Amino acid sequence: MKNHDTLETGRALSEQFNPGMEATLEARYGHLLPGMAQSTVDFVYGQQYARPGLSLRDRYLATIAALTAQGGQTRPQLQINIAAGLKAGLSRREIAEVIWQMALYGGLPAAINALNSALEVFGSHDDGER
């Protein structure tokens, strides 16, 4: 029965950080890949992000670091995770710092490209605090 719980847990967490994600995935990919939306919610949110042992804030910090170091080909996902990281308690400064630090591991171009992605997200969240 455990896995039934991971799907439900994943749904609750996913709705909190990416509202409507499962429905969007189902509408976009469901005709080609039945069950893919449910699998994503279950594994990503229910079996990974919902794990105890590391805070959600730290998990988003790690994800932003990884997507930056992998280079700009994951721009849409990087931006989704930056927005989610802000919700999870990361400050803009912390996000900018972790991206810039990735110059050491993914190279300067990857860091600069990711900073540009972050600036776009910050621009569209311009509701006060920097």
Add this chain to the structure above:
Amino acid sequence: MKNHDTLETGRALSEQFNPGMEATLEARYGHLLPGMAQSTVDFVYGQQYARPGLSLRDRYLATIAALTAQGGQTRPQLQINIAAGLKAGLSRREIAEVIWQMALYGGLPAAINALNSALEVFGSHDDGER
């Protein structure tokens, strides 16, 4: 004068987390690359890890995430950073969690390989569970 400070700051930090690193780099690579050891300490520690705005613990978390997602080709550096992350306050559990989460971004093989690297570091630090 700022940069003189970044070199000194970098040296202090580097000695704390990787004792002897500058001397090792100099001994190993200095005959081929004069100044490379100093540059590394200055840029990596003095101009990156020493920056305010993100804690050292968080910086090591991010580095471990990135090196994992990039795949196992950076094993020695991953292990150095796992050891430094333990010093900076990360628990073994947190390190294992962030590595496993990278299955989502760098793929399952990269995560498994990095877990094996972590186990080796943990084994050689077996001085009481954290």
Add this chain to the structure above:
Amino acid sequence: MKNHDTLETGRALSEQFNPGMEATLEARYGHLLPGMAQSTVDFVYGQQYARPGLSLRDRYLATIAALTAQGGQTRPQLQINIAAGLKAGLSRREIAEVIWQMALYGGLPAAINALNSALEVFGSHDDGER
């Protein structure tokens, strides 16, 4: 004389799956890189895709898998190979499945980005069967 044959074999195969490719490469890059168009047709189609031992359908399946796992930076080539894979006998469902499976090896973002590329190709091939 063998290689003369690989160029001719490559031309025949290339015309079948990417009509006009050699001429397009020559027109676009020939002034800078004399012979590059011919080299590409010879090596890619004549010396690789035309090899016995694996069907063309399987070769396109493998290419789609690899380009997906490498991340979205190869979008134009991924789309060309998805279109060629349909010609070689792959179904849309098989293409979607192999892309989604790559979440395990190239990460979720790479798989999602590639699915979006596939949807665009499928949309422009909307002549009946899904």
Add this chain to the structure above:
Amino acid sequence: MKNHDTLETGRALSEQFNPGMEATLEARYGHLLPGMAQSTVDFVYGQQYARPGLSLRDRYLATIAALTAQGGQTRPQLQINIAAGLKAGLSRREIAEVIWQMALYGGLPAAINALNSALEVFGSHDDGER
């Protein structure tokens, strides 16, 4: 209830292609990452490889292609999947062909390194040519 089934399905498939995998993961990583072994079996085998729409033989072909194109850092996983691909019906020739084709996408060094990995697997399976 669906997910309960994916775990059971995954276990059956995993035991067929990698006997003892869940137990090995649990023994090796369970103390650091409770539930990780179960998650892997559930997601990798139950929610990915067990999907209809693409044969297991084709799935292993795609995995071998992807791990080759990503470079040699996933050698252990590449070898596990080559062995599983043989069980799923791929011939040695087909495996060699798909690896060599990856020279076009992951570069020559990645293809050569993967061929070496395959030779090791073939050597340890030397119970009559396929």
Add this chain to the structure above:
Amino acid sequence: MKNHDTLETGRALSEQFNPGMEATLEARYGHLLPGMAQSTVDFVYGQQYARPGLSLRDRYLATIAALTAQGGQTRPQLQINIAAGLKAGLSRREIAEVIWQMALYGGLPAAINALNSALEVFGSHDDGER
């Protein structure tokens, strides 16, 4: 005092090959990452490109090779370095050749994408010699 010199050296070199770069970085990222523009000029130009032992022309050749082999995700940086490479004495032909050679190491798609980036730069520098 050495590092003070690397910053000044870096500034002189940076102004020669990317006029206005430090000011642009400061204006764009300085509010989020104080000192980042200065660090970039210091490390990239002062502590790397300004090193003796390899000519600037060769350094740009190497950078173009690396950014090509890493795939198209670094397009803006690739184009900046192609333009700088022309200033440092590389011919268009040499740039095209090195990019095309990278088909061997980064795969054909990466080489083709980089050639397209180069054509765009060459088009906007169309002041005579090819």
Add this chain to the structure above:
Amino acid sequence: MKNHDTLETGRALSEQFNPGMEATLEARYGHLLPGMAQSTVDFVYGQQYARPGLSLRDRYLATIAALTAQGGQTRPQLQINIAAGLKAGLSRREIAEVIWQMALYGGLPAAINALNSALEVFGSHDDGER
């Protein structure tokens, strides 16, 4: 008839920089991949390295840069190309410089790992400093 020439040209060049390569590839992989050794010599040496427009010395410089930036998974090929680069006229210092510069694009760990590979090659070529 052109391609017949590329194979012969490739053989001459290959024998000069990697004596015995075609025979080694044939002996090692020929039973699985008939014609692969010949294809490699033809494409790599005959259709790429033998192209006019860029010197062999520059081509090896570019290759060393690219293999470094891609990370340590291509160690054997990196070492083969460092040895060939020495034959083509690169100095040890130039090779070390270009590897170290790659810290900017492939990250510090990739550069350090490649320096270690170079030291091994230099150690086994210790017949008078260059």
